[in-house]
Amino acid sequence: xxxxxxxxxxxxxVYSKGTSSQVHAIRDICLKIEKxxxxxxxxxxxxxxxxxxxxxNGLLKGTSGTVLLDGKDIWEKKSDIRKVRFRVGxxxxxxxxxxxxxxxxxxxxxxxxxxxxxxxxxxxxxxxVIYYVGLDESYLEKSPFDLSGGExxxxxxxxxxxxxxxILILDEPCAGLDPKGRETILSMIKDYREKTGSTVLFVSHSxxxxxxxxxxxxxxxxxxxxxxxxxxxxxxHADELRNMGLNIPRLTKLFLMLREKGYDVNTNVYTLEKxxxxxxxxxxxxxxxx
Amino acid sequence: MISDITxxxxxxxxxxxxxxxxxxxxxxxVLFIAMIFMCKNFLSLGLTFVFVVLSVxxxxxxxxxxxxxLKPIIPIVIFxxxxxxxxxxxxxxxxxxxxxxxxxxxxTTAAFFAARIVLIIIxxxxxxxxxxxTMLTDAIEKLLSPLxxxxxxxxxxxxxxxxxxxxxxxxxxxIGKITNAQKARGADFESGKLLQRIKAIIPIIIPLVxxxxxxxxxxxxxxxxxxxxxxxTRTRMKQMKFCFKDFVSLLVFCxxxxxxxxxxxxxxxxx
Ligand SMILES: Nc1ncnc2c1ncn2[C@@H]1O[C@H](COP(=O)(O)OP(=O)(O)OP(=O)(O)O)[C@@H](O)[C@H]1O
Ligand SMILES: [Mg+2]
Numbered sequence: 001x002x003x004x005x006x007x008x009x010x011x012x013x014v015y016s017k018g019t020s021s022q023v024h025a026i027r028d029i030c031l032k033i034e035k036x037x038x039x040x041x042x043x044x045x046x047x048x049x050x051x052x053x054x055x056x057n058g059l060l061k062g063t064s065g066t067v068l069l070d071g072k073d074i075w076e077k078k079s080d081i082r083k084v085r086f087r088v089g090x091x092x093x094x095x096x097x098x099x100x101x102x103x104x105x106x107x108x109x110x111x112x113x114x115x116x117x118x119x120x121x122x123x124x125x126x127x128x129v130i131y132y133v134g135l136d137e138s139y140l141e142k143s144p145f146d147l148s149g150g151e152x153x154x155x156x157x158x159x160x161x162x163x164x165x166x167i168l169i170l171d172e173p174c175a176g177l178d179p180k181g182r183e184t185i186l187s188m189i190k191d192y193r194e195k196t197g198s199t200v201l202f203v204s205h206s207x208x209x210x211x212x213x214x215x216x217x218x219x220x221x222x223x224x225x226x227x228x229x230x231x232x233x234x235x236x237h238a239d240e241l242r243n244m245g246l247n248i249p250r251l252t253k254l255f256l257m258l259r260e261k262g263y264d265v266n267t268n269v270y271t272l273e274k275x276x277x278x279x280x281x282x283x284x285x286x287x288x289x290x
Numbered sequence: 291m292i293s294d295i296t297x298x299x300x301x302x303x304x305x306x307x308x309x310x311x312x313x314x315x316x317x318x319x320v321l322f323i324a325m326i327f328m329c330k331n332f333l334s335l336g337l338t339f340v341f342v343v344l345s346v347x348x349x350x351x352x353x354x355x356x357x358x359x360l361k362p363i364i365p366i367v368i369f370x371x372x373x374x375x376x377x378x379x380x381x382x383x384x385x386x387x388x389x390x391x392x393x394x395x396x397x398t399t400a401a402f403f404a405a406r407i408v409l410i411i412i413x414x415x416x417x418x419x420x421x422x423x424t425m426l427t428d429a430i431e432k433l434l435s436p437l438x439x440x441x442x443x444x445x446x447x448x449x450x451x452x453x454x455x456x457x458x459x460x461x462x463x464x465i466g467k468i469t470n471a472q473k474a475r476g477a478d479f480e481s482g483k484l485l486q487r488i489k490a491i492i493p494i495i496i497p498l499v500x501x502x503x504x505x506x507x508x509x510x511x512x513x514x515x516x517x518x519x520x521x522x523t524r525t526r527m528k529q530m531k532f533c534f535k536d537f538v539s540l541l542v543f544c545x546x547x548x549x550x551x552x553x554x555x556x557x558x559x560x561x
Contacts, residue, residue, distance in 0.1 A: 054470065057474060059470050059473060059474065082476055082478060085473065085474055085475075085476055086476055089474065089475075090474040091471075091474070092467065092470065092471050092474070095471060097464075097467070097468065097471075097497050097500075097501055098468055098471035098472060098475075098493075098497055099497065100492065100493045100496035100497050110472075110475050110477075110493065111475035111476055114475060114476030114477060114478065115476055145500065159475060160474070160475065163475065163476070
């Protein structure tokens, strides 16, 4: 059913190789990402998430190992690497610092223009993505430097979405935003995937955020791939996750504890809504089938 | 490309030269450069070369690092050498073709110029590889402090230099990040005509300038918040001390210069 879109084989990368400050940023990563998956990437600071991402669109070339897109090595023809970057769209941490044009419109147009699309198509795409990121057309003529931080970030993300990549990768899209801003970005990611059917990877430091929208979780630990599985499967390893400095969502923890105490509840609870249902179901059963 | 720039980078270490006083190292570098320019024949040049090699070895910084710092200036070296070769007049013609005449004098001058540039780069690299930038500016401030008599704001100048040096790595990192972000949107920096390439830099320059201003404002705020007033009332966390080994090193270099002068007189000048 689901076919593999992006694959890495024994991918390893060493920064400043051969000097006194050499760092093994990722080691031996073997990964298969299927089509239309929404993957949440998590791992402690410095675990190699950003480094891994930069390999997926060929900004970095592995010290050893390969990256396959649709079964083809992305480095097969070096001159085609730009085409790979149009298919795998990456938006970095704090993308608001990449804006440079005098209007939002022109800035979003940068990617599609580089692709060599015609004017009308670019215009159509811009008017489409600006809604994806929860802004409206009145923003298009504003200067990106006059926007608030959260708005700038959304414009930057729109700039990558406008290339209509098959895989959209967002590095910490929620970093430094308030709860409402995070919520907006998360639902924006979810909507985008549902509307376009593309594959999305997003890095986050919050298990809560990931469990809310992701279909799969990718856990990095000390430059290695620890888990890549469904949300439910990964949360079964609560203790291991804690040893990696990560935490499962508080709600899930609560239900795991209830389960431990002998209550008959499902433990795949990540949202308040689901928690309410579970608890009501438990209460209607009498609550205490210990 | 940009990461090849190594001048101004500190290479962590614990060697004899790392431990010398920063002021001594600056003076030594000045002496070194004087020595390089005083060489008038190949023997004195050889002596200077020995000094450079010994210092490089003493610094315990890999030779590879020095080669890296030489790489960007190779074109300049070749260019000056060729110019000198062709435009230095002389009697001993070695080879003549059309309008080009190669003379022994020309070759000698070319060799000297090339050697001088290379030696100067190496000796200044020794200084920057073995000295933390902040120590360097502290030392410059100390060495220039007599100028305060003439109402020159030595402290402010030194602080500006410290900050500038401090932000070089940050800027390089920032350029890398912005470049990556634009590349991810398909920016093409590697192909196209000159004009296109220059235009391709705009998406990097503008965010860089914007964020530099932001950074400068933030830094100014942070310094104000910590009650920075500048000027003479400030004390240092790390006091600089001139020790025995600093004096010895300076002495050795003075002897070296004397050696160069003697060799120049004894064997005559070829340049
Ligand atoms: N440009 C670089 N040069 C040298 N080392 C680097 C560079 N970038 C990252 N590293 C190192 O590689 C390792 C992995 O870094 P990476 O940025 O991939 O981590 P991360 O998981 O994205 O962390 P964070 O959650 O803080 O963003 C770290 O140890 C880091 O110090
Ligand atoms: Mg990161």
